[in-house]
Amino acid sequence: MPKNTNNNSRRSFIANVTKGVVGATLIPTIITAKDRKRHFLEMIRSQQHFSSNDMVQVALIGSGNMGVADATTCISVPGVKLIAVCDLYDGRLADAKKRWGNDIFTTRDYREILERTDVDAVIIAVPDFWHKDISVAAMNKGKHVYCEKPMVHDISEAPAIVDAQKRNNVVFQVGSQGMSSLGNEKAKELLKDGAIGALNYAEGFWARMSPIGAWQYPIPADASPATVDWDRYLAITTKRPFDKLRFFRWRNYRDYGTGVAGDLFVHLFSSLHFVTGSIGPNKIMATGGLRYWKDGREVPDVMLGMFDYPETKVHPAFNLSLRVNFVDGTGGTNYLRMVGSEGSMTVEWDKVTVYKNKYQEDETDPLAKAKNLAASGNQYVYDRKKMLDPDTLVYTAEEGYKGAHFDHHYNWINAIRTKGQVAENPLFGFRAAAPALLCNRSYFENKIMQWDPENLKVI
Numbered sequence: 001m002p003k004n005t006n007n008n009s010r011r012s013f014i015a016n017v018t019k020g021v022v023g024a025t026l027i028p029t030i031i032t033a034k035d036r037k038r039h040f041l042e043m044i045r046s047q048q049h050f051s052s053n054d055m056v057q058v059a060l061i062g063s064g065n066m067g068v069a070d071a072t073t074c075i076s077v078p079g080v081k082l083i084a085v086c087d088l089y090d091g092r093l094a095d096a097k098k099r100w101g102n103d104i105f106t107t108r109d110y111r112e113i114l115e116r117t118d119v120d121a122v123i124i125a126v127p128d129f130w131h132k133d134i135s136v137a138a139m140n141k142g143k144h145v146y147c148e149k150p151m152v153h154d155i156s157e158a159p160a161i162v163d164a165q166k167r168n169n170v171v172f173q174v175g176s177q178g179m180s181s182l183g184n185e186k187a188k189e190l191l192k193d194g195a196i197g198a199l200n201y202a203e204g205f206w207a208r209m210s211p212i213g214a215w216q217y218p219i220p221a222d223a224s225p226a227t228v229d230w231d232r233y234l235a236i237t238t239k240r241p242f243d244k245l246r247f248f249r250w251r252n253y254r255d256y257g258t259g260v261a262g263d264l265f266v267h268l269f270s271s272l273h274f275v276t277g278s279i280g281p282n283k284i285m286a287t288g289g290l291r292y293w294k295d296g297r298e299v300p301d302v303m304l305g306m307f308d309y310p311e312t313k314v315h316p317a318f319n320l321s322l323r324v325n326f327v328d329g330t331g332g333t334n335y336l337r338m339v340g341s342e343g344s345m346t347v348e349w350d351k352v353t354v355y356k357n358k359y360q361e362d363e364t365d366p367l368a369k370a371k372n373l374a375a376s377g378n379q380y381v382y383d384r385k386k387m388l389d390p391d392t393l394v395y396t397a398e399e400g401y402k403g404a405h406f407d408h409h410y411n412w413i414n415a416i417r418t419k420g421q422v423a424e425n426p427l428f429g430f431r432a433a434a435p436a437l438l439c440n441r442s443y444f445e446n447k448i449m450q451w452d453p454e455n456l457k458v459i
Contacts, residue, residue: 056413059084059119061110061134063092065217066148067125068099070175074123074146074409079417084119086110088229089247091220108229110134114141121171121416124148127256129237132157139164139172144416146409148175149270150262151429155437155458158430165426173412173422174429176270180411181349181404182397187275187338190345190395195354197342199276199315204268204322206260206334214293214301214326215251219244245296252297259299260324261286261439264334268322270424270432271336271347276315280431280453283308286442292327301326305439322439349404350397358391430456 056079060071063085075082084105085096093106105116110126113119114137121144124134128150135147139161151174152158165172178184191199220227223244230242237255240246251257258266272278288303303324311317336347343356408423415422424432431453438449438458450459 055079055081056416057081057083057118057120058123059086059113059116059121060096060123060125061086061113061138062124062126062130062148063087063096064125067123069405070123070125070146070148070409071100073405074413076406077410077413080413084113084116086113088233089220089223090227091222108232111137114138114143119143121145121412125175127250128258128262129153129256132160133236135161135172136164139168139170142168142170144171144412146173146175146412147429149429150174150258150266150433150436151426152433152437153256153258153262155434158426158433158456162426162430171412171415171419171422172426173408173415174270174424174426174432175408176267176424176429176432177405177408178267178271178349179274179404179423180407182401182407183347183349183352183404184271184274186352186395187271187345187347190352190354191275191338191340195343196338196340196345199318199338199340201318201339202272202320202337203339204265204272204320204334204336205325206264206268206323207325215249215297216293216295217249219248223248249297252295252299254298257299258437259440260301260303260326261305261436261443262433264324265303265305265322265439266432266436267334268336269435270428272320272338273428273432274423275336275338275347278309278312278315278453280451281307281309281320281435282451282453284435284438284442284449284451286439288443299440300443303439303443305435305442307435350401352395354393354395356389356391356393 058071058074058080060067060082063071064087067087071082071085074080082100082104084107085093085100086107086109087093087096088108090108093108096106097104107113113122122134122138124131124138124145124147126134126148131147131150132152135145135151138145147161151161161172190196225242228242228244228247230247233247234240246253246256251259251263257263269280273280284305284307286303286305288300290297290300291302293301303322305320305322307320307322309315309318309320334348338345338347343354345352345354411423414420434451434453434456438451442449451457452459
């Protein structure tokens with residue numbers, strides 16, 4: 001297996017990158033909106049200084065749709081190079097060489113990736129049930145990790161990831177890309193400044209266009225035990241005869257995926273927790289059903305969740321309701337709406353809309369009294385109009401914004417370079433995943449779940 005003979009000098013460069021790339025200016029651990037443009041321009045200007053030893057060298061583990069999107073975005077960050085790809089389907093490995101070049105190392109065995117000394121970091125975009133094992137193994141080998149959401153397949157797996165990150169002192173980012181968006185940053189700022197008053201309620205909705213958005217992913221014509229490493233796929237779960245549906249449409253099955261809650265609710269939890277500073281709800285309940293996609297799948301296509309958030313030092317008590325619908329084919333409809341005592345705001349990744357409450361005139365106000373007198377005919381008062389604050393404010397991203405996905409990978413790579421913090425570390429990822437996974441438990445067990453978000457345990 002090829003090794004990088006200049007590995008030590010490259011790692012040294014990464015650890016001291018602030019000396020050679022951004023000079024005396026230290027990039028903040030989490031890039032803010034006002035700093036993003038300046039820092040990006042600095043990176044662009046300094047691209048000519050990157051050599052083969054200077055790159056953050058990344059490997060992709062899991063080259064499906066999301067993995068390809070992650071890798072493509074990540075290597076668009078200056079100073080990042082993709083050098084290896086792992087997948088259990090031969091067709092994806094062949095596609096990787098077509099897409100990124102014949103010099104890309106490919107393998108079915110992720111352990112071969114982790115043994116390479118020239119791999120600094122890995123993107124883990126495998127089915128949910130493999131997240132914990134591969135993440136922990138990667139960190140134990142000293143690799144930085146970008147792991148797709150939800151961070152884990154089951155709540156019991158999360159402490160192992162939190163512990164591995166602390167022990168190995170590597171950078172671990174959970175892949176809920178909206179976390180790094182301009183929209184989330186602006187919403188956090190607006191809520192803190194009192195734009196909608198005291199938060200009392202929030203709601204979120206997510207829909208996907210049928211059929212692909214309902215996880216009806218295309219199945220290659222050559223799918224077979226010869227082209228798919230089925231035994232390796234099932235190595236940590238229930239053994240079954242080869243089933244191409246369970247491999248290529250894995251989200252439909254509980255052994256491998258986490259349903260609509262793990263796929264989509266977790267985005268909304270991540271954004272809500274970032275904007276509010278919350279560590280999570282303490283009461284969780286869910287309902288729903290398999291209403292349309294009766295194709296053998298085991299998870300609902302419609303789910304509704306309700307959550308109680310207790311009062312903390314950073315926010316009042318509030319309620320949250322979430323909905324996912326895979327039936328109506330609305331295609332890409334999603335939002336997080338936060339309602340306060342003085343208005344509400346709808347949060348999207350590149351847009352925030354604030355709606356202010358309209359108040360009736362206070363009858364104790366002298367001018368209001370005068371108006372009433374005038375109406376009764378007792379005296380004349382000039383009803384002079386006033387300048388009104390707008391009842392709707394819309395904040396949109398500047399033209400040319402590269403988007404939340406780029407920002408999330410940029411923040412990860414920046415943290416690797418500066419030994420800084422990421423937008424979504426394992427503890428944050430645990431607290432975002434837990435209510436989503438407990439939503440599934442509430443649905444399947446038909447009961448209300450009680451959760452301790454501070455001590456991270458089911459009550």
